[in-house]
Amino acid sequence: MISEQLLYSLAGIGLFGIGLRATLLHHMLIPRLLALNVCGAGVFLIFITIAYAGAESRPDAVPHALVLTGIVVAVSATAMSLALGRRLEALNDE
């Protein structure tokens, strides 16, 4: 059981690392946003693994609440980047 939790944590750390690397390497808006979201997914997965307290007991609710807030923040920031990108494109077309 512990090894399963470890597997998910490592996957979270891996996603975080991949996303971090790609964010630093890409300068175009869309690839960079995708990379940031992968990075975020890694962090959220780490939070979810922390909540796990064994097959018998209930998971800790606090990390779940934190992940929900984190997702809301990530979605709004992504949406805002896209809106800014579209506005920039419209300016370039004029």
Add this chain to the structure above:
Amino acid sequence: MMNDAIIWVIIIPLLGSLISISWSRYASLTAIISNLLALAASIVIVNQVYQSGPFIHELGGWQAGLGISLRADALSSVLLLMSMLVVSAATFYASSYFTDAVKRARFWPLWLMLVVALNALLLSGDLFNLYVTLELLSLSAVALTALSDSRAALQAAIRYLSIGLLGSLVFLAGVALVYMGYGTLDLLALSNKIDASPLSQVAFGLLTAGLLIKSALFPLHFWLPSAHASAPAPVSAALSALVVKVAVYILLRLWMDVFDQVLTPLSAMLLGTLGAIAVIWGSWQALQAQRLKLMAAYSTVAQIGYLFIFLPLIVALPEGSLKDAAFTALLLMALTHGFAKSAFFLSAGVIQQYCGHDRIAELAGTARALPLTTFVIALSGVALIGLPPSGSFLGKWYLVSSSFQAGQWWWVVVIAVGSILATAYVFRILGYAFGPRESVGRVLNGGRKEIPALILALFATLILGFGSAGLWDFVSQHRYFPGS
């Protein structure tokens, strides 16, 4: 009512923001009233800390761990007061800055959200709320930067947002590790629990890295100049004076109060070295800048560097009055820079609107056309250089004496070179501004714009300089919660 000031200082701008979305005709009035009320609330909070020491307010009676706790102590309440003074002055300024009705209608709700985020961040008592308020702050700051609607501003805003998002994700990963290791995110509880384990070291590294991006320490400063230089003037003032500084506030809070067991002399020395490079590099770039606002933005990079030089000194000094004096001097430098840089940016905005540009080489005649604004630039220049009687003179004085007391004399060289470069970039502007031109303008051209900037500059050069003894007593008595 008075005891709940810590709630009102957040709720009032939030209500103001909602009202200014719904009734954009009254937005300016709403913003001025809500900022003045929040300023009053921040004065009440400082007084509460002064009378009865640091305190915690648990929202809705829910205890820490489940609920949200707000806390105020010497460090946060003083920064709160400074930020409300800067924001209130910038609000008066902004009420006559925007001529375009559409931009004005978009500005006020975002501006008030920025105030909400700043105040909530300074009063947050746990790590996750720090993350949320940091994010709220970034989002409103980015939207305000994009308000100029030029290509440069949009590009700067996109870069600011993506780098800010990266910073907060790294910070959030650190928060996750802290919760994994210690089962709580409450700062006060954590300060008693955290020990130097491998987990806490990694968490500390991640939290610090995220915040270094937000506070634009060299070499992570690259996003700052374009964003701060292309935003509208009142926004630039808030970005440079406050938004960058509150990230430094969180760093200080974590380093000094929470992770003090984990912070090693070596890592402090590394950050101090980066700060020293920031001082030299930022000042040099400020001297090369062709535009007034870009110069001010690079000067911010340098001034943030000074704050980081304090760190290895505070770590090296023995517990006691020397260490406390260095800490208070750091706070004094941060406060002075907040007032001086906001005054500078507001004045740069006046010049930009009057001349139609802010190219430094073409500023000739400004001193005759806009005497008060030029005076404000000179006054804030006094504080940026660190001449007496400004607050940063005392700050640098303590920085130099702590360097000798800690046996780290090499910082003195950096401070000297940085101050010479600062003198050069301030006098370069004044040299151009005093250049010959025929027309002579009135002393006061726009009261609602020039007087707020003047008040801020006076805070930086006179009030903080002469009133710093009070700050010293206040910080030494009310920095820590009793028993922690």
